[in-house]
Amino acid sequence: MQANANVQTGPVTMAVESxxxxxxxxxxxxVWIGVALIAITGFGPxxxxxxxxxxxxxxxxxxxxAAIFQNMLFVDAGQKSFGQGAILGLAAYGxxxxxxxxxxxxxxxxxxxxxxxxxxxxxxxxxALRVQGFHLGFVxxxxxxxxxxxxxxxxxxxxxxNGISVSVPELTNPVVFGMSPLAIAVAVFPxxxxxxxxxxxxxxxxxxxxxxxxxxxxxxxxxxxxxxxRFTAFIVASIGTGICGILYLPTVAFVSPQGFNIELSFVFFxxxxxxxxxQMLGPIIGIWIVFILPNILLAQFVEYRLxxxxxxxxxxxxxxPDGIVGSIERLRAKRKQTGGGEQAFRIDGFLANLQSGxxxxxxxxxxxxxxxxxxxxxxxxxAVSAVDLKVRKGEVHGLIGANGSGKTSLLNVLSGLSRLxxxxxxxxxxxxxxxAADRIANMSLGRTFxxxxxxxxxxxxxxxxxxxxxxxxxASADITALAKAMEETFGQDSATLLSHGQxxxxxxxxxxxxxxxxxxxxxxxxxLSQGERTNFANLVRFLSRQMGxxxxxxxxxxxxxxxxxxxxxxxxxxxxxxxxxxxVVAKDPAVQHMFVGSRHA
Amino acid sequence: xxxxxxxxxxRGIAIGSIFATIAMSFNIVHGATNIFNFAQGNxxxxxxxxxxxxxxxxxxxxxxxxxxxxxxxxxxxxxxxGYITLLPLRSSVEQDSWLISTxxxxxxxxxxxxxxQGPFAYSVQSVVPSFRILGTRTPGAYALAxxxxxxxxxxxxxxxxxxxxxxxxxxxxxxxxxxxAAGLPVRRLQLISFAISGLMVGTVGFLVAPVISVSPDxxxxxxxxxxxxxxxxxxxxxxxxxxxxxxxGVVAMLTAYKVGGAYQDLASLLVLVIxxxxxxxxxxxxxxxxxx
Numbered sequence: 001m002q003a004n005a006n007v008q009t010g011p012v013t014m015a016v017e018s019x020x021x022x023x024x025x026x027x028x029x030x031v032w033i034g035v036a037l038i039a040i041t042g043f044g045p046x047x048x049x050x051x052x053x054x055x056x057x058x059x060x061x062x063x064x065x066a067a068i069f070q071n072m073l074f075v076d077a078g079q080k081s082f083g084q085g086a087i088l089g090l091a092a093y094g095x096x097x098x099x100x101x102x103x104x105x106x107x108x109x110x111x112x113x114x115x116x117x118x119x120x121x122x123x124x125x126x127x128a129l130r131v132q133g134f135h136l137g138f139v140x141x142x143x144x145x146x147x148x149x150x151x152x153x154x155x156x157x158x159x160x161x162n163g164i165s166v167s168v169p170e171l172t173n174p175v176v177f178g179m180s181p182l183a184i185a186v187a188v189f190p191x192x193x194x195x196x197x198x199x200x201x202x203x204x205x206x207x208x209x210x211x212x213x214x215x216x217x218x219x220x221x222x223x224x225x226x227x228x229x230r231f232t233a234f235i236v237a238s239i240g241t242g243i244c245g246i247l248y249l250p251t252v253a254f255v256s257p258q259g260f261n262i263e264l265s266f267v268f269f270x271x272x273x274x275x276x277x278x279q280m281l282g283p284i285i286g287i288w289i290v291f292i293l294p295n296i297l298l299a300q301f302v303e304y305r306l307x308x309x310x311x312x313x314x315x316x317x318x319x320x321p322d323g324i325v326g327s328i329e330r331l332r333a334k335r336k337q338t339g340g341g342e343q344a345f346r347i348d349g350f351l352a353n354l355q356s357g358x359x360x361x362x363x364x365x366x367x368x369x370x371x372x373x374x375x376x377x378x379x380x381x382x383a384v385s386a387v388d389l390k391v392r393k394g395e396v397h398g399l400i401g402a403n404g405s406g407k408t409s410l411l412n413v414l415s416g417l418s419r420l421x422x423x424x425x426x427x428x429x430x431x432x433x434x435x436a437a438d439r440i441a442n443m444s445l446g447r448t449f450x451x452x453x454x455x456x457x458x459x460x461x462x463x464x465x466x467x468x469x470x471x472x473x474x475a476s477a478d479i480t481a482l483a484k485a486m487e488e489t490f491g492q493d494s495a496t497l498l499s500h501g502q503x504x505x506x507x508x509x510x511x512x513x514x515x516x517x518x519x520x521x522x523x524x525x526x527x528l529s530q531g532e533r534t535n536f537a538n539l540v541r542f543l544s545r546q547m548g549x550x551x552x553x554x555x556x557x558x559x560x561x562x563x564x565x566x567x568x569x570x571x572x573x574x575x576x577x578x579x580x581x582x583x584v585v586a587k588d589p590a591v592q593h594m595f596v597g598s599r600h601a
Numbered sequence: 602x603x604x605x606x607x608x609x610x611x612r613g614i615a616i617g618s619i620f621a622t623i624a625m626s627f628n629i630v631h632g633a634t635n636i637f638n639f640a641q642g643n644x645x646x647x648x649x650x651x652x653x654x655x656x657x658x659x660x661x662x663x664x665x666x667x668x669x670x671x672x673x674x675x676x677x678x679x680x681x682x683g684y685i686t687l688l689p690l691r692s693s694v695e696q697d698s699w700l701i702s703t704x705x706x707x708x709x710x711x712x713x714x715x716x717x718q719g720p721f722a723y724s725v726q727s728v729v730p731s732f733r734i735l736g737t738r739t740p741g742a743y744a745l746a747x748x749x750x751x752x753x754x755x756x757x758x759x760x761x762x763x764x765x766x767x768x769x770x771x772x773x774x775x776x777x778x779x780x781x782a783a784g785l786p787v788r789r790l791q792l793i794s795f796a797i798s799g800l801m802v803g804t805v806g807f808l809v810a811p812v813i814s815v816s817p818d819x820x821x822x823x824x825x826x827x828x829x830x831x832x833x834x835x836x837x838x839x840x841x842x843x844x845x846x847x848x849x850g851v852v853a854m855l856t857a858y859k860v861g862g863a864y865q866d867l868a869s870l871l872v873l874v875i876x877x878x879x880x881x882x883x884x885x886x887x888x889x890x891x892x893x
Contacts, residue, residue, distance in 0.1 A: 126874070141825070145822070146870050149867070152863065307716065310709035
C-alpha cells in the first residue's frame with residue numbers, strides 16, 4: 001500500500017498500487033514526435049533542393065494541418081464532417097477572388113478568405129444544432145458535392161471552370177536559408193495546429209466539448225450547452241482549415257473547381273481514420289500513408305489514387321479499427337494499464353480527512369426544492385401524476401418506489417432534462433419549471449445517472465475534473481485540497497477497469513467536486529458491495545450534515561435509505577402514496593407491502 | 602405554360618420515385634442494423650451498368666431475365682458489403698465504424714468504375730417504348746420508375762408484415778435487445794436486410810438506366826437524393842418516402858427548369874437542411890422518446 005503522506009491534508013489512502021504507473025495517454029509524446037515529423041517534411045526538401053519534392057511536401061504539410069483540425073472536430077467534438085475540403089476551398093477561393101480578380105492586398109484577401117471559411121463552418125454548425133451522426137455526415141458530404149458545382153456555375157464571380165491563377169511574389173521569394181516566407185509558414189503552421197489541438201484537449205473547453213459529444217445529457221446536467229460546444233468546434237476547425245486554404249493559394253498558385261471536389265474532403269477524413277482517430281500523431285501518419293504513398297507509388301496513375309484511399313481506409317477499419325497510431329497506443333496502454341480492482345476508487349480515505357473539525361448541522365426549515373402538482377406524461381403513459389413534493393435545505397430525502405413508479409422521471413424533470421406537462425417546481429424559491437438543464441445545473445444542482453456517464457478516453461482524474469470544470473463559484477479550501485489529492489492519485493489511472501458500482505461513485509464525487517448544493521442521486525448504491533455501501537452511507541451523511549447539501553436519493557436498498565434519510569417519499573404509479581419521517585412512513589399501511597424481507601417489516 | 606408545369610411535375614415524380622425506392626432501401630437496412638449505407642448510390646449505378654452490359658438492345662424476354670440476374674448480382678454484392686460492414690461492430694465499443702466503411706466502399710466502387718469504364722456517361726436503349734403524355738413524348742423508363750416504387754412499397758409491406766423473416770426484421774427495428782434475447786438470428790436477419798436493399802437498388806438502377814446518367818460519378822447524386830427523400834418522409838417510414846421521393850424529384854426538376862440544371866443538388870441540399878432544422882423527424886416520422 002502506498003500512502004500519499006505528502007498531500008497537505010494529511011495521510012490519505014485512496015488507491016492501492018501494485019506497479020509503477022505509466023502515463024494514461026501519450027498525447028504529449030505524440031505531439032513532439034509530430035513536430036519532428038512535420039519539420040522533416042517542412043524543411044527537409046528545401047535542404048535537398050528538389051523543387052518537385054518541395055512543392056509536394058508543402059501540399060502535404062497543408063493537408064496535415066487540415067487533417068489535424070478534422071481530427072479535433074471528428075473525435076474531440078464528435079462532429080462527423082465529410083466536408084472539410086469545401087471549407088479549405090472556400091478560404092482559397094475567397095482569397096483568390098479578392099486578390100487575383102479584384103486586386104485586394106494579399107493580407108486583406110486572406111482575411112476575407114478566412115471569413116468565407118468561417119461562414120461555411122457556420123452553415124455546417126447550423127444543422128449540427130438539431131441533428132448529429134450520419135445526418136450531419138450527409139449534410140456536409142452534400143455540401144462538399146455542391147461546392148465545386150457552384151464554383152463552375154457561378155462563373156461570373158469565380159471564373160468558372162478556368163479557375164484563377166495568382167502569383168504572390170512577396171511570399172514566394174526566398175528570404176532566409178533559401179526559404180520563402182510561405183515555405184516557413186507552411187512548415188510551421190501544422191506544428192501550431194498540433195499544439196492548438198493539444199492545448200484545446202487539455203483545457204476546460206476541450207473536456208466540455210468531449211463530454212457534450214459523448215453524452216449530451218451528462219453535459220447539460222453539468223451546465224454545458226452542447227449546441228454552443230458544437231458551434232465552437234466548427235468555428236475553431238473552420239479558422240484552422242481556412243488558414244490551410246490561404247496557404248494553399250500561393251503554394252499551388254492556382255485554384256480551380258476540380259481542386260476542391262469531394263475527393264479532398266475524403267482525404268482529410270480518411271487520413272484521420274487510417275492514422276488513428278483521436279491520436280495526436282494520427283493525422284500526420286494518416287496523410288503520409290493516404291496521400292504520400294499513392295503519390296509516390298502511383299504518381300502517373302492519378303485515377304488509382306481514390307481506389308487506394310478507399311481500400312486503405314476499409315482495411316484500416318477492418319484490421320486496425322484504432323488506426324495505425326491508435327493500435328500502437330493501445331498496446332502501450334495495455335502494458336502499463338493501472339487502476340482497477342476493488343480498491344481502484346475508494347472514498348473512505350479522504351472522507352475521514354474532510355470530516356475532521358467540522359460542525360454538524362441539521363436540516364433547516366427552508367425549502368430547497370418544491371414540486372407543486374407536477375404531472376409528466378410520455379404519450380399516454382403518465383409517469384408522474386399530480387406530485388407534490390417538498391425537500392428541505394440540507395436534508396437527505398429518500399425517493400422510493402417500485403420500478404416504473406416515476407422516480408427517475410421526477411429526477412429528470414428536476415434536473416431539466418425533461419419538462420412537466422403541467423404543474424410547476426421551484427429550486428431555492430426560483431421557478432425552474434421551464435428552465436433548460438444547463439441553467440438548472442448552474443443554479444448549483446448536480447446529479448448522477450443510473451447508467452454512469454464515465455468516459456474511457458479520459459483518465460480517471462479527468463473524469464472527476466469535469467465536475468471541477470462545472471463549478472459555478474470559486475472553490476472552497478476543502479474541495480481544492482480534495483481535488484489536488486485526487487489528481488495526484490488518479491491522474492494517470494484509466495477509468496475503464498472500474499466496476500459498475502465504482503463508476504457510480506465517480507459520478508457522485510463529480511457532483512461533490514462541482515460543489516453542487518442540491519444533489520440528485522439515481523440509484524447510487526446499485527452494484528456496490530456491502531462495505532462500499534457503508535462508505536456511501538457515510539458519504540451521504542457527510543454531504544448533508546457537514547457540508548450542508550440537500551440530497552435527493554432514489555434508491556432500491558430500503559435499509560440504506562432508512563438508515564440515512566431524514567424524509568422519505570414513496571411513489572407508486574407516479575403518485576405520492578406516503579411522505580414523512582422514516583419511522584412514520586414505515587408504519588403507513590399504504591406502504592407495508594414494500595417491506596417484505598426487509599428488517600422494517 | 603400549364604402543360605409545361607405538368608410535364609415537370611410528372612417527370613419530377615418519376616425521378617422522385619427512384620429516390621423513394623433508394624430511401625426505402627435505406628430504411629430496411631437502417632431498421633435492422635442502425636446503419637445507413639453510404640454506398641447505396643453506387644450500388645444503384647451498378648444496376649445501370651448491368652443494364653448497359655447485359656441488356657442493351659435485347660428483346661423483352663432476355664431483358665426480363667437480365668433484370669432478375671442484375672438484381673441478384675447486386676443483392677449478393679451488397680450482402681458481402683453488409684457482412685464486411687458488420688464485422689467490426691461485433692466486438693468494438695466504437696459503433697461508428699460503419700460510417701467509415703460504407704463511405705470507403707462507396708469510394709472504392711466509384712474508383713473501380715472510373716478505372717475500368719472511364720469518366721463517360723453510358724446510354725442504354727429502352728425496352729419499354731415511350732408514350733405520349735399531354736402531347737409530349739415521355740420515355741417508358743419513367744413509368745417503370747414509378748411502377749418499381751409502388752411494387753417495392755407493397756412488396757416490402759407484405760414481406761415485413763406477413764412473412765416470418767420480415768416480422769423478425771421488424772422486431773429487430775423495434776427493439777434490438779429484446780429480439781436478440783428472444784433468440785432471433787440477428788446477424789443473419791441483418792444480412793437479409795442488406796440483400797433486400799441490394800435487390801431493390803439493383804433492379805431499379807437496371808430499370809431506369811435509359812433515363813439516368815450511367816457514369817462512375819453519378820452514384821453520389823443518388824445516395825444524396827435518396828437520403829433527402831428518406832429524411833423528408835421520416836426515417837423508417839416507407840409510406841413517407843412515397844411523398845418524400847416525389848417531392849424531392851419535383852423540386853429538382855423545377856430547379857432545373859427555373860434556375861438551371863447545375864443547381865439541382867443545391868436545391869436538394871437546401872431541402873435537406875430546411876427539414877432537419879424545422880422538422881428533423883420528417884413529415885411523417887414520430888418523435889422518439891429520449892432515454893436518459
